[in-house]
Structure formats: C-alpha cells, structure tokens
Amino acid sequence: MQTSTKGRVYLVGAGPGDPELITLKACRLLQEADVVVYDYLANSRLLQHAHPAAEKIYVGKQAGKHAVPQEQINMLLIQKGQEGKSVVRLKGGDPFVFGRGGEEALALRQSGIACEVVPGVTAGTAALAYAGIPATHRGAATSVSFITGHEDPSKPESEINWDAIAAMHGSLVFYMGVNNAARIARELQRFGKPADTPAAVVRCGTLPTQQTLTGTLGTIADAIKTADMQPPALIVVGEVVNLRKELNWFETRPLFGKRIVVTRSRAQASDLITKLELLGAEVLEFPTIKITPPDSWEDLDRAVRDMSSFDWVVFSSANSAQMFFERIAAAGLDARTLAATRVCAVGPATAELVHSFGIIPDLLPDRFTAEATVEAFNSIAVSGKRVLIPRADIGRATLSAGLSALGASVHAPTAYRTVIDDSHSEDMRNLLRGGDFDMVTFTSSSTVKNFVSGIGPEHLETALRRAQVACIGPRTEETARSFNIVPAIRPGRYTIADLADEIAGFYRGACRNTFKTGGLLEKAQIQGARNLEE
Ligand code: SAH
Numbered sequence: 357m358q359t360s361t362k363g364r365v366y367l368v369g370a371g372p373g374d375p376e377l378i379t380l381k382a383c384r385l386l387q388e389a390d391v392v393v394y395d396y397l398a399n400s401r402l403l404q405h406a407h408p409a410a411e412k413i414y415v416g417k418q419a420g421k422h423a424v425p426q427e428q429i430n431m432l433l434i435q436k437g438q439e440g441k442s443v444v445r446l447k448g449g450d451p452f453v454f455g456r457g458g459e460e461a462l463a464l465r466q467s468g469i470a471c472e473v474v475p476g477v478t479a480g481t482a483a484l485a486y487a488g489i490p491a492t493h494r495g496a497a498t499s500v501s502f503i504t505g506h507e508d509p510s511k512p513e514s515e516i517n518w519d520a521i522a523a524m525h526g527s528l529v530f531y532m533g534v535n536n537a538a539r540i541a542r543e544l545q546r547f548g549k550p551a552d553t554p555a556a557v558v559r560c561g562t563l564p565t566q567q568t569l570t571g572t573l574g575t576i577a578d579a580i581k582t583a584d585m586q587p588p589a590l591i592v593v594g595e596v597v598n599l600r601k602e603l604n605w606f607e608t609r610p611l612f613g614k615r616i617v618v619t620r621s622r623a624q625a626s627d628l629i630t631k632l633e634l635l636g637a638e639v640l641e642f643p644t645i646k647i648t649p650p651d652s653w654e655d656l657d658r659a660v661r662d663m664s665s666f667d668w669v670v671f672s673s674a675n676s677a678q679m680f681f682e683r684i685a686a687a688g689l690d691a692r693t694l695a696a697t698r699v700c701a702v703g704p705a706t707a708e709l710v711h712s713f714g715i716i717p718d719l720l721p722d723r724f725t726a727e728a729t730v731e732a733f734n735s736i737a738v739s740g741k742r743v744l745i746p747r748a749d750i751g752r753a754t755l756s757a758g759l760s761a762l763g764a765s766v767h768a769p770t771a772y773r774t775v776i777d778d779s780h781s782e783d784m785r786n787l788l789r790g791g792d793f794d795m796v797t798f799t800s801s802s803t804v805k806n807f808v809s810g811i812g813p814e815h816l817e818t819a820l821r822r823a824q825v826a827c828i829g830p831r832t833e834e835t836a837r838s839f840n841i842v843p844a845i846r847p848g849r850y851t852i853a854d855l856a857d858e859i860a861g862f863y864r865g866a867c868r869n870t871f872k873t874g875g876l877l878e879k880a881q882i883q884g885a886r887n888l889e890e
Pocket of ligand 1: 372373397447448449450451452453454455477478479480483530531532533558559560561562563587588589590
C-alpha cells in the first residue's frame, strides 16, 4: 500500500457485473489501494483484489434509494485524498458513462486532489454482447447511441433530441430507462420510428442472473411491465436485436438460470465454483466446513523427521497432502525427504497437488475411495512395510484398518481438523431454508451433516422441496440418505470435474436419473427410490 503524504483518487471502472470484466489496471490499483469506495453496481467480488487491510466503504445507491448523497461521496473522496491515501473509487461499468464520474472528478480537481480515471467495460456494450446483440452490425446499424432513459419527467422540455435519434439508422441504447420505457417507446414512435422496430431489454447483463426480453418498440413497454422488470437494465432498439436469435450464447449455457449451492470449505471451493460458473450457474457459497491445523503438530512432525523409515505415504485428500508438505517446509526440508518413500494419492486432485511439490505419485487407485485404495494395495507387497497416512481428525479408519489387515504397520497422525463453519449470515440461511435454489452439492459426509445443522433439521423439508442434490461419492451419498436425502446426481468417478460434468448433463436431460421432485423424499418414496438406484 502507498504511504506517500499526497493522496490520489482513482475513478475506476468496475465493469458491468461479470467480475472478470475488469481491466488489469483496475486490478493493480485495487491491490495497492488504502481505501476502496464502492457502490452497488460494482460486483462485491472485486473487493477480493483489495488488500485485506484496506478500508472498504460502501456508498451504494439503488434506484430511488440514495444510500449516500452524491455530495457526501464527493466529500468522502476529498477527505481521504487529503489524508494522503491512495483511494480507489470503484464505479459500475465505465466511470464516465452515466456514472457521475465527471462530477466526482471535478469536485476532486476543485479541492486540489490528484485524480485519475480508469475506463471500464460499460454495460451498454457488454450487456448487449452477453445477450447476443452486437451494438453495431453491417447492414443493421451504422451507429450506436448511448442515451439516458432517466430524464426527469417533470422537465417541460426533453433534452433528448427525439426527432434526431428516431431518424438515425443505428442502435439506440437507453441506460436507466426501465421505469420510463413507455415514454421512450412513445417518443420514438411519435417521431417516426416504426412500431415494429426490434427492441430488447437486458437486466443484470453479464451476471448469471441476466434476463433478456425481446419484442418491438410497440410491445416492449408492456413486456417490461408484465415481467415486472426492475433496474439495472438497458433498453436497446434497432435491427441488431434480431441477431440475438443466432448469437445468444450466454443464456444458452447448460447451467444458465440454475442456482447451485456449494457447501465445500471456502479454501477448497474455488475449483467447483469456477467449473459451475463456466457452465453458466449462479453459485451460492455456503461453506459448511473449515480446515484447521490439528491441536498439535508433534505426531506428524516426528513422522516427517523420520521419513526414511516409512516405505509408503498415502494421501487420502488434497488437504492431507497440503498439510504434510507444509510441515516438510516448516522443518526446513524439501521433497527429497521422500526420496526413499513411495507415494500413493487417492484421487487426481490430490495427485496434482503432490505433483506440484515435485513428486510423481507411484500409485493412483482407479477409483477414489478408501476401499479401492486398499484393493490397489492388495497386489503390492505391503506386509511388514511401514505406511504413513496423514489424515483428518474425523477421517474414517477404513484405510488404516485395511492396510493393517494386509500386514502393514500403519501410522496415521492427524494432519488437519475439519470443523464446522458457522460464519453464515441469517439472510443466507433463510434463503436456503426457503428452498430458493435449484441444487445443493455435497462433497463429503461432513458437508451433508453441517448443511443440515446449519439450516436447522426442521427446515430440511422446505429447503429440499424443489431443489436437487448432488453427492460426490458413495460415502457422501450414504450420509445424505441417513437424512432421507436422495441425490439425483452421483458421478461415476468421484472428482470435482466429474461432479460438475454430471450436473451439466443432468440439466441437459442426459442423466439417467431424472427425479421430478426435490432431493428429500417422503418416507413412502424412499424405498422406491432405492430400488431405482439399484
Ligand atoms: N457507468 C455505468 C452506468 C451507470 S448508470 C456503465 O458504464 O455501465 C446505471 C445504469 O446502467 C442502469 O440503470 C442500467 O441501465 C445500466 N446498467 C449497469 N449495469 C448493468 C447491467 N449489468 N445490466 C444492464 N444494465 C446495466
């Protein structure tokens, strides 16, 4: 972070919503900022780029509700600048396109505070692009106009030259116009724009919650009313709207419009979240577990120091591998510690992690369960061998017991603890209790148990009235079934990638298992569902 005595305020475009539609410059400035001032159109995920110690101030405005008046925002920016801070004023889209960025820049200039502007991806082109509507197109539009749809209706004279824009052979894009759609459509038609000119409305463009309505100038205002479409939305008028029929790519992705709950620990969830989001889903994070260090490292550290006495080390999860290698580093050692030891990784993600520490696993069972791992060791002579299994405090004993039964001398120190994450807002809990989502994903038994206790068992029935359930593997499914939860999805291979693929397949209608109701069965149905599964 900057510590110079002279402050500087950056008016930074946050893009239209998709958190990846931000510039590299915006990202760097966020990382360096002492203070971030943001509003509701700026995706709050962008704050993750900011330094944890940076001061983050919300000055959100929503239509009709001005949380912080513009003058106060200006004062705040000036004050933080005067304190010598590096300030990022994060504004939705582009700060100089209908964002009052000019006013903030002028106020700063008048107070002698240095101010720079970082342009952003404006909604006027981005939301259109995600709706499959090019802003211009040869033969369809030779120009594009960005127009405010928010003119004060009490003004006697419109500042908009309706005559001129109605005559233009181009696309007309209205910002802030949903509540004024009838007037916009009327004025354009009054000045000669044909009633059958194609028109569209795009709400929450570039976000998983994007909604698009299409129609004509004559019908669009009624369509907005019928759908009760609320801001933020753009109205676009022109022949380019017709291209959507062929170019609609975003809303046709397999999981578009699906709200999926991810219950994995925050630290581990990003892989699944990214995969689901790339498939188009809206992901709600409800981490049910947290991975924390064991009460004492003593046991594992002793094993690390004594590594050459072990013939095998078996990593049954990415967490156990991560913790193990961290302890190697803490002891001032490196991967050569494992020179005399063979390595088994249960699952591809674990193998990949082990690989990232410079070790190619010697054994990767073809299915990713404790049972399959024991089976894989069946054909390897482990009798009399020393095997280290760094494990979770609540891990099952299947692996240890199985390898012991094969004659191995097993040592299984605790490498991490799995504890309940109960840092959820009441809003999130209520949303889940109400069942306002399409699917919940469980990636371990503890995610199931903690999800149930997190929302309260008495709410399970309403929560899963409609929503489907996806379980990563047989153990997780077994735990789910113990709560009468019957998964519609359980991939053949127990990996995150397979889980995401199977979910996409389910919604494409390709999944064999087509449950019509939610994931919680009436008692009478339970047996039927079991039969179906078998
Ligand atoms: N500076 C912003 C615009 C701010 S004015 C930009 O460059 O995009 C606010 C208006 O922008 C909203 O009323 C809506 O018309 C439009 N808008 C902003 N984000 C949007 C989005 N994701 N989808 C559709 N319209 C959006």
